[in-house]
Amino acid sequence: MNAPPSSSKPPRKRLSPSPENPETGRRxxxxxxxxxxxxxxxxxxxxxxxxxxxxLERNVKHISxxxxxxxxxxxxxxxxxxxxxxxxxxxxxEERRLIEYQIVWFEGILLELxxxxxxxxxxxxxxxxxxxxASPDE
Amino acid sequence: MAAPLFLLAPPRSYTSLVNAMLxxxxxxxxxxxxxxxxxxxxxDLWRGSNTEISENGALVRHGLLRAVxxxxxxxxxxxxxxxxxxxxxxxxQWDTGRVFQEIVAKLHPLVAVxxxxxxxxxxxxxxxxxxAFPDARFVHLVRHPVAQCKSLMAINDGAFAxxxxxxxxxxxxxxxxxxxxxHDINLNILDFLDEVPADQQLRLRGEDVxxxxxxxxxxxxxxxxxxxxxxxxxxxxxxxxxxxxxxxxINALFGNDPNFLSGPTFxxxxxxxxxLTAPVxxxxxxxxxxxxxxxxxKEFGYS
Numbered sequence: 001m002n003a004p005p006s007s008s009k010p011p012r013k014r015l016s017p018s019p020e021n022p023e024t025g026r027r028x029x030x031x032x033x034x035x036x037x038x039x040x041x042x043x044x045x046x047x048x049x050x051x052x053x054x055x056l057e058r059n060v061k062h063i064s065x066x067x068x069x070x071x072x073x074x075x076x077x078x079x080x081x082x083x084x085x086x087x088x089x090x091x092x093x094e095e096r097r098l099i100e101y102q103i104v105w106f107e108g109i110l111l112e113l114x115x116x117x118x119x120x121x122x123x124x125x126x127x128x129x130x131x132x133x134a135s136p137d138e
Numbered sequence: 139m140a141a142p143l144f145l146l147a148p149p150r151s152y153t154s155l156v157n158a159m160l161x162x163x164x165x166x167x168x169x170x171x172x173x174x175x176x177x178x179x180x181x182d183l184w185r186g187s188n189t190e191i192s193e194n195g196a197l198v199r200h201g202l203l204r205a206v207x208x209x210x211x212x213x214x215x216x217x218x219x220x221x222x223x224x225x226x227x228x229x230x231q232w233d234t235g236r237v238f239q240e241i242v243a244k245l246h247p248l249v250a251v252x253x254x255x256x257x258x259x260x261x262x263x264x265x266x267x268x269x270a271f272p273d274a275r276f277v278h279l280v281r282h283p284v285a286q287c288k289s290l291m292a293i294n295d296g297a298f299a300x301x302x303x304x305x306x307x308x309x310x311x312x313x314x315x316x317x318x319x320x321h322d323i324n325l326n327i328l329d330f331l332d333e334v335p336a337d338q339q340l341r342l343r344g345e346d347v348x349x350x351x352x353x354x355x356x357x358x359x360x361x362x363x364x365x366x367x368x369x370x371x372x373x374x375x376x377x378x379x380x381x382x383x384x385x386x387x388i389n390a391l392f393g394n395d396p397n398f399l400s401g402p403t404f405x406x407x408x409x410x411x412x413x414l415t416a417p418v419x420x421x422x423x424x425x426x427x428x429x430x431x432x433x434x435x436k437e438f439g440y441s
Contacts, residue, residue, distance in 0.1 A: 012325045015318040015430060018303035025262035027303035027322075036307055043305060043312035051295060 049134035052127035139239075139246040141273035143362055145253035146264065146330070148323040149298055150289035151281040152344035154398035157253045158377030159355060165364045167248040169241075170201035170382040170393030174234040175257050175266045181230035201254075201393030202226070204386045209244055214381065219390045235270030242271070249364065258323045259302055264330040275362055276334055278327050278341040280438045283431050284412040284419070285345075287316035291420045316420065317431045324434060343439060349408040351375060378402040411440060 014020070014027070017036065021028035029040055143160065147153045161168010176198070177183055183199050206222035207214045229237055242250045257263045267274060290296055296316050299305070304319035305312050331339050340361055347354045355374045359366040377383055383402035385391050392399065414432045417424045427435070 012329060013430075014322045014325060015428065016303045016322050017305065017307040025260035029303060036312075039307060039310070039312040040305065043314065044300065047295065047297075047300065047314065 045130065045133050049130040052130045055123075056127055139243045140249045141275065142238075142242050142250035142252060142271055143275045143277065144257075144267060145251070145277050145279055146258055146327045147253070147255060147279035147281070147344075148258060148286060148290075148320055149255040149395075150286050150293070151255075151279050152348065153253045153255060153279055154395045155377055155402075155404060156277075156279060156344065156347055157251055158380045158383055158398070158402060159351070159374045159404065160358065161251045161380055162373050162376055163249075163251075163359060163364055164370055164373055165247070165249060166251050167245045168377075168380050168382065169205050169250055169252040171254040171256075172202045172205060172238065172241075172252055173198045173254045173256055174202065174238050175263045175270075176254070177234060178266075179230070180226060180232050180234055180237050183234075184230075197392050198256075199226075200386060200390040201382075203390040204382060204393045205241065207390070208381050209241065214386050214390070216387045216389050219387055222390075235266060238270055249362065258326050261326050261330050264326070265333070268330075268334065274338070276331060276339045277358065278331060278339065279344050279347075280324065280341065281344045282409075282411050282440050283317055283320045283427060283435050284414075284416075285409060286320055288419055290316045290319065296420070317418070317427055321428070321431050321434055324438075341438070345409045345411065349406065351404065351406055375404060377404050414440060 016027045017032065018027035018029045018040075019031040020026070021031070029037060032040065143166070145153050145157050145160075158168050160166055173183065174180075177186075183202070203219050203222040203226070204214050206225050207218035210225065211218040211221060229240075257267065290298055296314055299314050299316045299319045302319045302323065304315055304317075304322065306315040306318070340358065342354060342358070352371050352375070356366045356371050359370060359374075364370065373379075380402070382393060383399065385396075385399050386393060414427055414435055417426050
């Protein structure tokens with residue numbers, strides 16, 4: 001375990017092709033030539049395409065349809081859709097409230113699913129665009 | 139106030155583990171990655187700046203929020219992280235050096251130990267550390283280039299190498315090359331340490347600490363003027379006891395390498411050192427290490 005001696009040395013040469021930005025001290029690709037920038041962009045596009053492909057492979061799942069959505073809904077009506085002749089008013093009101101509550105619940109789910117669909121479509125569109133821009137041998 | 143101790147290294151160089159181990163010394167306090175010196179003013183950690191984009195979005199702030207929650211409230215919960223946000227809000231126009239100084243003063247007399255690999259992306263960031271803490275100590279932690287690069291490429295396919303412009307440029311191709319990141323970042327550290335007095339810096343091979351932790355942790359403690367008795371060394375063998383060696387609350391989950399957060403317990407082991415002359419595993423063309431990388435690795439004691 002050694003403490004290296006401090007001495008003035010000639011500037012050490014970096015290997016990154018992107019020159020240093022004197023303001024930030026970080027490598028800055030905007031200083032590359034147009035041809036170099038194009039090669040760099042192609043490399044980044046290929047990198048992103050590979051990343052999107054892996055993400056899709058991990059996340060595409062089988063979608064199943066829930067056929068039992070309406071099972072929990074209880075109706076006071078008979079098989080012909082008629083309410084009982086002597087149905088008390090309290091029960092009718094209670095049923096009306098229950099149905100309104102369930103409609104609100106379903107509307108909330110529908111809104112959430114629509115939001116999710118928008119986001120998933122954005123990911124899908126971006127991934128397809130990246131794939132179409134990737135070179136054939138990637 | 140007690141001058142802090144900073145670990146300087148590229149990512150994937152055992153920094154999380156060594157930082158947490160040193161931070162468990164009875165006279166020290168290990169911080170998560172604060173990333174404060176990435177920007178000049180605290181608010182820029184939220185909004186970025188003209189010269190620096192806000193790196194990693196919200197993740198870059200998790201370490202600071204967890205640290206403030208733990209130090210000022212004694213625990214990390216959603217409520218205390220919200221308090222930390224208010225703390226930061228009051229200081230949003232402060233120079234980040236001043237913010238760090240306040241945290242270090244609050245921890246006094248414990249020695250603050252911190253590492254943020256993003257500091258090493260620019261000599262200017264490291265110089266900002268020294269302006270805030272002229273008496274700070276720096277441990278340059280090195281790792282074998284092949285092992286470090288392999289580990290780097292395993293995380294998000296080497297996204298970090300893209301961040302530091304580590305790519306090989308040919309006439310008609312550009313290829314991501316992590317050894318360029320290993321080389322250039324270590325040169326950044328060496329350039330910075332040229333300005334630091336010899337007694338305030340120390341270079342260590344991460345593999346040596348992994349293989350003989352008690353020996354090297356004791357020597358670091360002695361160098362840093364901390365206790366080096368068996369009790370202190372034994373405390374450092376338990377990084378999992380750090381309050382930051384786990385995921386944080388939902389509004390500040392990270393602040394460190396997620397692999398470390400999910401498994402912080404240390405087990406001594408002797409890492410394998412691959413030859414410097416063999417083909418490297420991340421290249422499909424059979425290419426090996428560049429001569430400059432081999433030369434630097436030899437300078438660090440690898441052969």
